[in-house]
Amino acid sequence: MLVENLLNHISCWGKFWFGLIFLGSIFNETLEKFDILSNSSYVWVLAFGSGALIGLIAKIRGAWL
Amino acid sequence: MKESSEIAAEFSFEKEKAIAKSFSQRFQWEMILIGLGQAAIWLSLWPLVLSGFLDLWAGFFIACLCACFAYLPSHEAQHGNYSRGNPKLRWLDSLVGHITLITLKFPYHILRITHMKHHAYTNDPVKDPDYKNAHNTSVLKVLKNVLDGSTLQFDKYLEVFQNDKAFVNAFHQAIPIALFYKFAPLVLVIIFPFETLLLWWLPAKIGSVYTTVFFSYYPHLGTSIGRYQNTRFWSHWMPRYLNHSMQLHFIHHLHPSIGHYDEPKAIEALKPFLIARAVPGANEIPDRVTANPIMRLKI
Numbered sequence: 001m002l003v004e005n006l007l008n009h010i011s012c013w014g015k016f017w018f019g020l021i022f023l024g025s026i027f028n029e030t031l032e033k034f035d036i037l038s039n040s041s042y043v044w045v046l047a048f049g050s051g052a053l054i055g056l057i058a059k060i061r062g063a064w065l
Numbered sequence: 066m067k068e069s070s071e072i073a074a075e076f077s078f079e080k081e082k083a084i085a086k087s088f089s090q091r092f093q094w095e096m097i098l099i100g101l102g103q104a105a106i107w108l109s110l111w112p113l114v115l116s117g118f119l120d121l122w123a124g125f126f127i128a129c130l131c132a133c134f135a136y137l138p139s140h141e142a143q144h145g146n147y148s149r150g151n152p153k154l155r156w157l158d159s160l161v162g163h164i165t166l167i168t169l170k171f172p173y174h175i176l177r178i179t180h181m182k183h184h185a186y187t188n189d190p191v192k193d194p195d196y197k198n199a200h201n202t203s204v205l206k207v208l209k210n211v212l213d214g215s216t217l218q219f220d221k222y223l224e225v226f227q228n229d230k231a232f233v234n235a236f237h238q239a240i241p242i243a244l245f246y247k248f249a250p251l252v253l254v255i256i257f258p259f260e261t262l263l264l265w266w267l268p269a270k271i272g273s274v275y276t277t278v279f280f281s282y283y284p285h286l287g288t289s290i291g292r293y294q295n296t297r298f299w300s301h302w303m304p305r306y307l308n309h310s311m312q313l314h315f316i317h318h319l320h321p322s323i324g325h326y327d328e329p330k331a332i333e334a335l336k337p338f339l340i341a342r343a344v345p346g347a348n349e350i351p352d353r354v355t356a357n358p359i360m361r362l363k364i
Contacts, residue, residue, distance in 0.1 A: 003240060010247060011220070021251045022266070029258035065213045 019055015132272025
């Protein structure tokens with residue numbers, strides 16, 4: 001039951017979580033490479049927010065590309 | 066194409082099968098070496114890159130090569146070509162099949178069972194799990210679909226084969242591994258963002274694109290249903306070692322138990338049988354299969 005719920009959740013929200021966690025982490029690490037942004041304490045909001053947004057758009061579209 | 070009743074007795078299916086069987090005996094040690102070797106190299110990239118011994122971009126390049134070599138050893142395992150029907154050696158099929166696919170992040174059980182269905186129902190729009198890849202209109206569309214993940218319609222085939230107990234069981238067996246491949250990159254990326262992207266996620270995508278284009282798309286492009294019609298001989302500018310000899314994929318669909326590295330010899334031996342059946346392109350198969358044996362074919 002737990003596994004079934006987990007699979008249903010992944011199939012429904014997988015793209016969003018991938019965007020938030022995976023893309024967000026990549027964006028965050030990339031933005032921290034820029035000196036101008038690395039001192040800002042809110043850079044992670046931008047990074048993870050962009051990742052989540054991309055993931056959400058992919059979820060709504062039903063496809064990444 | 067000629068019907069079986071029109072084929073001379075010397076080119077009968079039984080004789081074809083006997084010749085194919087003679088190429089289906091050898092122990093496939095090369096594939097085991099490639100499968101376990103690429104996985105070992107890929108795993109070793111992590112400590113090497115993380116400790117600074119190897120540049121991340123060099124690691125990315127090597128990981129991409131590993132990912133391109135990852136599928137074929139598993140493919141041999143899917144056909145039981147390591148155990149060769151010996152129940153005591155089935156563990157070897159599972160071991161190589163699972164380990165080599167780590168690089169591509171695919172569960173072996175699912176690939177095995179969907180590949181068996183691909184062989185059983187090649188080019189069937191409803192039942193062939195590779196249909197969407199093989200019947201795309203361009204390489205670019207294949208590329209897009211693979212990157213998008215939209216060719217992996219596992220849910221659809223679970224529904225199509227819902228009455229096939231072995232199929233459904235294999236899917237259920239694969240769930241823990243599938244979940245591991247979903248969650249592991251998400252955990253790793255938090256700790257090692259660029260390393261996870263360049264050593265695993267992107268190489269797995271590139272390896273999947275390579276595999277799909279050369280294993281699914283080109284060999285089945287424009288083909289139809291039927292034992293001697295569902296795969297084709299095709300030409301490519303690449304020497305066959307760079308595209309895993311997939312110009313010879315035709316012979317694999319005829320006799321999947323022939324070991325991959327024995328296919329050139331098998332195709333030489335079976336050429337008269339294919340000509341007798343008027344298989345398109347069979348006349349142009351060279352007597353000796355070389356680096357790029359069917360370069361001239363325009364099929």
